[in-house]
Amino acid sequence: MKTEILGVVAMYSVTILMAIPFGKYIAQVYAGEKTLLDSVFSPLENLFFRISGIDRKAEMNWKQHMAALLTVNFVWFLLGMFVLMNQDWLPLNPDGNHGQTADLAFNTSISFVVNCNLQHYSGESGVSYLSQLFLMFLQFVSAATGMAAAVILFIALKERTAEKLGNFYNLMVISCTRILLPASILVASILAFNGTPMTFEGKDSIVTMQGDTVAVSTGPVAAFVAIKHLGTNGGGFYGTNSAHPLENPNYLTNMVEMFSQMIIPLAMIFALGFFLKRKKMAWMIFGVMTLGFLVLCVPTITWEVQGNPAIAHMGVDMGSGAMEGKETRFGSAASGFWSIATTVISTGSVNAMHDSTMPLSGMMQLLAMMTNAFYGGCGVGILNFFIFIILAVFISGLMVGRTPEFLGKKIEGREMKIAMIVALLHPLMILAGTALAAAFPEITSANLNNPGFHGFSEMLYEYTSSAANNGSGFEGLGDNNPWWNITTGFVLILSRFIPIIGPVAIAGLLANKKYIPESAGTLRTDSATFGMMVMAVIIIITALSFFPSLTLGPIAEYFSMR
Secondary structure: OHHHHHHHHHHHHHHHHHHHHHHHHHHHHHHOOOOOOHHHHHHHHHHHHHHHOOOOOOOOOHHHHHHHHHHHHHHHHHHHHHHHHOOOOOOOOOOOOOOOOHHHHHHHHHHHHOOOOOOOOOHHHHOOHHHHHHHHHHHHHHHHHHHHHHHHHHHHOOOOOOOOOOOHHHHHHHHHHHHHHHHHHHHHHHHHHOOOOOOOOOOEEEEOOOOOEEEEOOOOHHHHHHHHHHOOOOOOOOOOHHHOOOOOOOHHHHHHHHHHHHHHHHHHHHHHHHHHOOHHHHHHHHHHHHHHHHHHHHHHHHHHHHOOHHHHOOOOOOOOOOOOOEOOOOHHHHHHHHHHHHHHOOOOOOOEOHHHOOHHHHHHHHHHHHHOOOOOOOOHHHHHHHHHHHHHHHHHHHHHOOOOEEOOEEOOHHHHHHHHHHHHHHHHHHHHHHHHHHHOHHHHHHHEOOOHHHHHHHHHHHHHHHHOOOOOOOOOEOOOOHHHHHHHHHHHHHHHHHHHHHHHHHHHHHHOOOOOOOOOOOOOOOOHHHHHHHHHHHHHHHHHHHHHHHHHHHHHHHHHOO
């Protein structure tokens, strides 16, 4: 067990150490500075913009940015619906998978467009290779969309007054070419050399140790898995996601996939510091996020390592921890760490079944998504945290009797209204969705594998995962039906785009305001004291919003086991 814990510490430590130089590289890319990859990708980018007719130097205000973002995402959604519903007659379908129903295609297309990858189908049997390739494309551009939106925020927070904030298409393309693509090639190569399939052939026949001949799905798995983690997408090529032995063959690939899903969210924090030349503020943000992450992660690993007391009372040895739903090649500690990392970061991939974790571990997974402020997904993690910064600045200003200011710009009524709408939308989507599901038991109860407290947790988890753009699930829930496909689809749409539009709108409004140089009376937003204030705001909002629902689910289940 000590070896497993050391493996977890090594994974996390290496990721942090690598995130700092990677964050500097990301800042250089978005600042237009020279990098080693210019000679490789500049011709490719120039060709794209020449063919598309887009002027990458034409700057946009925040409204034009959002119009471009929503337009291209709507086009991708329509294309996704077409491919998924017609995959049975489209090419690259060697296994003869059927087209998806309209409600499932709606949910799947929306889910991949918004970077959630909530899969109400089994990966290897639910989609063709063509669909997998298009979904892989969406994993690139959805991650790049979030990163581009974060960089609009970076540009707006510079120490000057401005209306134009760069070009959305340029920011999105260089996110793909300079960051996501080269990293994906590296990760996919490591996975392929360790046994992850990379082919366009159909199912392969193997003989099991029992002597049975079974068909095993293959495909372009290595490429799909690389971008699913680097883009914090999380959609599994196989139904069991990264618990599948071909998607995640050994402990090395487990470490690589864990590193992949954490590196860009962490690096974006440091990129903010390098881009704005405010390294202390980046360290403040990193400190708050890391403290929140550890508060969720350490107890979860502890509970999973200790094992299930109900099974221990039956005389079963719990020396390996709570191993129900987990892979022996990873162990309980690494699986517990993954479960929090994937819910904090909004990746949503799994290397163990969250439905089988201990009740309080499930609560921590839910809290990671309910808080939605520690690390987060590619780009959107910074946007979510920015809302809490605005709230903390406003409250701090009221406490000391000063006009709230952030980075030399006054925080006024319009900014606060937008921030509160974004902050309250998240609990509204989760709690309203769960309440509706609980109010119609004739529709939803038939889909629950577990009645009682755990069944409520399954419903709560589904809407929490959708609202947090996560995509993982308590898989005891039968979710491939019109109710879950349609309701979670609308939660996905609102919970993706409003939390992007809101922070970018605030940033655009602040960018237009007169810059006020810092003075002795300016509230320092890069100090540990302010970091504690931000943490307090996060805890208060999360506790007031979600504690009652948690008592009905995982907390009640925990006490029922004692």
